Every structure is written in C-alpha cells, then in structure tokens.
Amino acid sequence: MSSGTDRQADLPHSLLLVGAGKMGGAMLEGWLAKGLDPARVTVLDPNPSPALLDFAGTAGLRLNPDKAGLAPPEVLVLGIKPQALAEAAPDIAPFAGPETLVISILAGKTVGDLSRALPQAGAIVRAMPNLPASIGSGATGAYASPAATPRQRELTQALLSAVGTVEWIEREELIDAVTALSGSGPAYVFHLVECLSSAGREVGLDPEVAERLARQTVIGAAELLAGSGLDPAVLRRNVTSPGGTTAAALDILMAEDGLGALMRRAVEAAKRRAAELSG
Numbered sequence: 001m002s003s004g005t006d007r008q009a010d011l012p013h014s015l016l017l018v019g020a021g022k023m024g025g026a027m028l029e030g031w032l033a034k035g036l037d038p039a040r041v042t043v044l045d046p047n048p049s050p051a052l053l054d055f056a057g058t059a060g061l062r063l064n065p066d067k068a069g070l071a072p073p074e075v076l077v078l079g080i081k082p083q084a085l086a087e088a089a090p091d092i093a094p095f096a097g098p099e100t101l102v103i104s105i106l107a108g109k110t111v112g113d114l115s116r117a118l119p120q121a122g123a124i125v126r127a128m129p130n131l132p133a134s135i136g137s138g139a140t141g142a143y144a145s146p147a148a149t150p151r152q153r154e155l156t157q158a159l160l161s162a163v164g165t166v167e168w169i170e171r172e173e174l175i176d177a178v179t180a181l182s183g184s185g186p187a188y189v190f191h192l193v194e195c196l197s198s199a200g201r202e203v204g205l206d207p208e209v210a211e212r213l214a215r216q217t218v219i220g221a222a223e224l225l226a227g228s229g230l231d232p233a234v235l236r237r238n239v240t241s242p243g244g245t246t247a248a249a250l251d252i253l254m255a256e257d258g259l260g261a262l263m264r265r266a267v268e269a270a271k272r273r274a275a276e277l278s279g
C-alpha cells in the first residue's frame, strides 16, 4: 500500500530517535523537511552529525538530554546498528513503555529479538527504509506486530510516507527480503554508476567525463522511469534499436550468467546476512 499523507496531525506528539547516523539521520531530515515540529523530537546519539548539531542549536530539537528526565515517547525509532542492540538495550528499555510504538529499522532484528531487548514494549514495527528517504524519495517495507493499534499503524504510515513510498508486509520474515532488495538497493545502483564509469574509462574516455556521463545516465533513466510511468522492459526496448549497439550490450547483460543471475546472487546474499544479524 502506498500513500502520501504528511499532515502534522498524523505525526507523533513525541518522537525519540535513538541512533541518528546515516539512515536514522536521513529519516529525521526527511521528517523535518516535511514539517514535523522539531519541538516534538528528541535524539540520542553519541556522535551527532554537524547538520543535527545545527538543528538542535536553532530549531528546538532536543539532542542528548539527560536521560533521567525523559519519559517514554509516543514513538521510539531505533536507528542504531543491529550489532549495537544488545549493548544499548538496557539504556533504551526504559523509554519503550507499553503505550510506546517502537519502530525499528535494524536489519535482521526480529520482533522477538526486539521484545527480548525491550521487555516493556507493546507494539513493534519493523520498518526497512532506504537512504533516498532523506530527499523524500525513499521506499520502505513495514511489518507491524499484532499488538499495533490502528492509531499506531496510522502513525507508522504517516512517518514512513512522509519520506517516500510504503509497502505493508504481512509476513514478518519477508522484511529480510525487503532489506535485500530496497534497503540495500540504492548501493547496487550507486555501484552500477561506478561500474559504468569505469567501463567508460576502459573504452577510452577521460575519467571525469566518464563519471559525469555515467552519473547523468542513471539520473536521467531514473527520472524517465518515474516520469513516464512505463514498464522498465518497455523503456529498455525503446533504447534498443534492432541490430544496434544496445542489443550487443544486452546480449551480455541478459545472458544466463548475466546481470539477472548476478543480482539474484547479490540479493540472496543480502537476505542471508539479514537472517544472520537476527538474535
């Protein structure tokens, strides 16, 4: 399901973000850009980014306040690394009260893992966003534990849809598949730019020209995909003149051991790694 609500009234009265690194920070940027009142937000992170420090200085967002004065928020977003959960849990657990909605973006950590780490927590959502959330173009898959109330599902929808599209996933185990596809996916696309650029150098282009052409090719192709509404296979065929250059390249990329096979192996490896991070 996708939707685009960003009304302040749908957003949480109080939100505590624990871990505002690359992904937690990206979501926070997206929420603030969409108008989430910074006065509703508290962030705990031992290593805040310069942007976060700026925001805390000017906009009223609370950064690393004394934990003794903190009450459980309406929404607690966990943005730390999965490997940090065990050590961080005793500090975080007092803020995950029975009325608090916990939204975890931790790869691999299951609702069971999170319930054990935060024993008082009521509803838990496993959300798997991706980095383009920072510019409102994220893609998130979300699974809500049965304890989530309709209001808590709406809060989740409002927060996640403020930074991109949302797919509700009804089987928790499929969140690892979402992680492998869209959570990690932006890195695959960035690597495609690197590979294209390096292949351009190999066929004689100046490195900087190759990088600019590779970058703009992916940006332009993504914009066309977004703007045209056409199926990617149709767009691919539109580039491919019969007997031409693209067909020669696609003979390699679409071979049995081509990009499709490589992508399957990559996504399977990411999914396996997500499962290993559980526990």
Ligand SMILES: NC(=O)C1=CN([C@@H]2O[C@H](COP(=O)(O)OP(=O)(O)OC[C@H]3O[C@@H](n4cnc5c(N)ncnc54)[C@H](OP(=O)(O)O)[C@@H]3O)[C@@H](O)[C@H]2O)C=CC1
Pocket (backbone or CB within 6 Å): 018, 019, 020, 021, 022, 023, 024, 025, 044, 045, 046, 047, 048, 079, 080, 081, 082, 084, 087, 088, 091, 105, 106, 107, 128, 129, 130, 131, 183, 184
């Ligand atoms: N990066 C991505 O594209 C995506 C990441 N995720 C998930 O997001 C989570 C964070 O990943 P990412 O942003 O890449 O990692 P980062 O290391 O950039 O962010 C984690 C942040 O949490 C801080 N931190 C560590 N311990 C604590 C603590 N006890 N209390 C508060 N903050 C703490 C870290 O500080 P310090 O640096 O000092 O340790 C760091 O700033 C992971 O669980 C990952 O699976 C999900 C989807 C996409």
Ligand SMILES: O=C(O)[C@@H]1CCC=N1
Pocket (backbone or CB within 6 Å): 107, 179, 183, 184
């Ligand atoms: O690499 C990772 O483990 C995280 C989860 C998805 C994207 N980054």
